[in-house]
Amino acid sequence: MGFKDLRSFLSKLEEEGQLVRYSEPIALSPDWSDITRALPRMGQYGPAILADNLEGYKGKKIVAGVHASLANCALMFGHSKHTSLQDQINSLGKRWVAAGDASSAKLVWVENPPCQEVIIEGDDVNLYELLPLHRLNPSDGGFYLPKTCVVTKDMYSPDDIDSENVGTYRCQIHGPNTIGINISNMHDAGEHIAQAEALGVPMPIAICLGNDPMLDFMASTPLKSDESEYKYAAALGDFTYELTKATLSNLDVPANAEFVIEGEILPFERFPEGPFGEFPGTYSGVGKTCRIHVKRVTHRKDPIYSTIYIGGRSETESDMLLALNTCSLLYNQLRVDFPQVRAVNAMYQHGMTTIVSAKPRSPGHAKTIALRVACTPHGTDYCRNIIMVDAEVDPFNLTEVMWALSTRVRCEEDVFFIPSTPGLPLIPADVRPPLGRKLVIDATTPIPPDEFRPSKVVEPYQKSTDWRDTIAKIQQQLQK
Amino acid sequence: MKCLRCLRESADVVAKAPDGSGAWEVYYCTECNYSWRNNETEEISVLEKRDAWGQLDKVDFNQMRVNVYRAMKKPV
Ligand SMILES: [Zn+2]
Numbered sequence: 001m002g003f004k005d006l007r008s009f010l011s012k013l014e015e016e017g018q019l020v021r022y023s024e025p026i027a028l029s030p031d032w033s034d035i036t037r038a039l040p041r042m043g044q045y046g047p048a049i050l051a052d053n054l055e056g057y058k059g060k061k062i063v064a065g066v067h068a069s070l071a072n073c074a075l076m077f078g079h080s081k082h083t084s085l086q087d088q089i090n091s092l093g094k095r096w097v098a099a100g101d102a103s104s105a106k107l108v109w110v111e112n113p114p115c116q117e118v119i120i121e122g123d124d125v126n127l128y129e130l131l132p133l134h135r136l137n138p139s140d141g142g143f144y145l146p147k148t149c150v151v152t153k154d155m156y157s158p159d160d161i162d163s164e165n166v167g168t169y170r171c172q173i174h175g176p177n178t179i180g181i182n183i184s185n186m187h188d189a190g191e192h193i194a195q196a197e198a199l200g201v202p203m204p205i206a207i208c209l210g211n212d213p214m215l216d217f218m219a220s221t222p223l224k225s226d227e228s229e230y231k232y233a234a235a236l237g238d239f240t241y242e243l244t245k246a247t248l249s250n251l252d253v254p255a256n257a258e259f260v261i262e263g264e265i266l267p268f269e270r271f272p273e274g275p276f277g278e279f280p281g282t283y284s285g286v287g288k289t290c291r292i293h294v295k296r297v298t299h300r301k302d303p304i305y306s307t308i309y310i311g312g313r314s315e316t317e318s319d320m321l322l323a324l325n326t327c328s329l330l331y332n333q334l335r336v337d338f339p340q341v342r343a344v345n346a347m348y349q350h351g352m353t354t355i356v357s358a359k360p361r362s363p364g365h366a367k368t369i370a371l372r373v374a375c376t377p378h379g380t381d382y383c384r385n386i387i388m389v390d391a392e393v394d395p396f397n398l399t400e401v402m403w404a405l406s407t408r409v410r411c412e413e414d415v416f417f418i419p420s421t422p423g424l425p426l427i428p429a430d431v432r433p434p435l436g437r438k439l440v441i442d443a444t445t446p447i448p449p450d451e452f453r454p455s456k457v458v459e460p461y462q463k464s465t466d467w468r469d470t471i472a473k474i475q476q477q478l479q480k
Numbered sequence: 481m482k483c484l485r486c487l488r489e490s491a492d493v494v495a496k497a498p499d500g501s502g503a504w505e506v507y508y509c510t511e512c513n514y515s516w517r518n519n520e521t522e523e524i525s526v527l528e529k530r531d532a533w534g535q536l537d538k539v540d541f542n543q544m545r546v547n548v549y550r551a552m553k554k555p556v
Contacts, residue, residue, distance in 0.1 A: 028504075029520050055501075055504070055519075056497030057497070057499060059499060060499075126495055128515075129495045135520065138521070141534075142514055142515035143515055154553070156554075157556060174513045174515075175513075180513060185547070185549050185550060191552055194552075198551050199555070272511075272536075273513065275534060283534075286536065288544050288545065288546040288547065
């Protein structure tokens with residue numbers, strides 16, 4: 001199982017009818033951006049698109065939509081493309097538990113890797129001509145690399161793979177061979193920059209593009225700083241991960257990446273970067289960030305540039321890429337202290353609104369669970385609206401969630417908020433960033449002595465779900 | 481040439497369509513780091529039609545937010 005590179009996954013997508021090849025001319029702006037916005041809005045079976053006739057870049061290959069749909073994500077995990085969201089999250093949760101600390105994950109280092117088949121260096125590097133770059137959102141400050149795996153080392157223990165970080169960061173092309181990179185002080189790569197600046201030395205950095213789908217998935221998963229994205233990609237994808245050493249540094253990079261941009265960040269250099277249309281649907285501002293001096297670009301023969309859309313207010317590929325890992329990580333973290341939690345829906349804006357279904361142990365207990373959501377590492381700044389529903393309510397079925405809100409919530413008892421908590425600078429509703437606020441809505445059924453008017457609940461039909469599945473199967477046959 | 485965003489004389493051509501079609505050129509400003517193509521929509525490539533929201537000609541670059549990093553770990 002597992003896909004060792006982007007190409008083998010694209011072959012799988014094609015086999016399953018999930019890849020559209022397109023060779024008609026496409027304008028870079030706005031057509032390509034509009035295409036990348038369209039893919040994740042095509043429902044459960046939205047395809048990826050592989051194009052090779054972008055205006056001015058004829059012959060260069062570009063792909064989008066690799067993670068745009070539930071079907072594509074299911075195939076990445078080795079499931080049938082028909083696997084439901086809930087089943088994918090349940091299965092992913094189990095894989096996380098089985099992976100443990102990922103110490104048994106298999107990593108190998110290969111010589112003469114595909115990602116170094118072609119080498120371009122120094123003044124020959126012109127990123128605008130090498131990569132089919134496009135503006136994602138009209139007011140972006142330039143052309144961004146939207147789907148990156150950025151590799152940095154802990155500068156104090158450069159031989160340690162566990163503290164090596166692979167993350168997705170905002171990278172703006174600043175001229176032919178420099179890149180502005182926006183990394184928060186809170187992130188692992190921010191720690192590495194701080195260390196390099198304390199030592200007063202350049203920090204080696206590699207930007208890997210066109211990776212196997214599992215590494216892209218892990219790079220946007222909030223792992224701890226001593227957890228290796230490579231090891232978890234190998235463990236969760238159940239395959240041996242092929243790495244290689246970068247040509248100019250000690251960094252470990254995916255041997256089968258399509259492109260690897262190698263460079264360094266010089267201490268205390270800062271240049272204007274931004275704005276960028278960010279995932280909550282609003283632009284960031286312009287601020288001074290670090291700069292990568294590109295020394296060398298290595299790539300595969302006939303490379304494929306992989307991209308993703310970020311910026312629209314919802315239904316973007318970035319939302320889909322973050323949805324499954326955020327849901328299953330929060331679920332596993334909550335279950336440690338609260339086995340009463342049944343499911344977590346953190347699909348919206350990276351969990352800014354999170355719905356948790358649970359069977360409260362005692363009166364008021366659902367509110368305790370909500371407070372735990374607010375205290376998880378991710379929930380501390382992301383989860384701003386927390387909705388609790390009964391175990392019988394499917395948090396992924398918004399019709400059921402609306403039923404719970406409509407019939408269970410007593411505003412005086414079940415709604416409360418916490419002002420001035422940690423938040424995100426990207427939310428226009430929070431006027432003093434990074435201060436935010438938390439809203440909790442407890443839509444679970446009160447447990448005595450908490451009060452609820454005595455009422456008789458309509459019984460569910462016991463076999464209704466079985467019948468639904470049976471009938472759906474028959475209908476699927478009809479549609480083939 | 482003049483940058484469309486900060487209006488300083490600090491922009492220049494940095495790339496041309498690599499397929500030789502002449503479809504576009506890219507301009508880049510070394511002061512504000514803005515990049516644009518000559519064939520992008522007028523809201524981007526024509527100064528008079530640009531949204532005032534993103535313009536930097538009245539912004540003091542010395543007052544911009546600067547990313548600052550503080551290490552949690554100590555040297556080993
Ligand atoms: Zn400028």
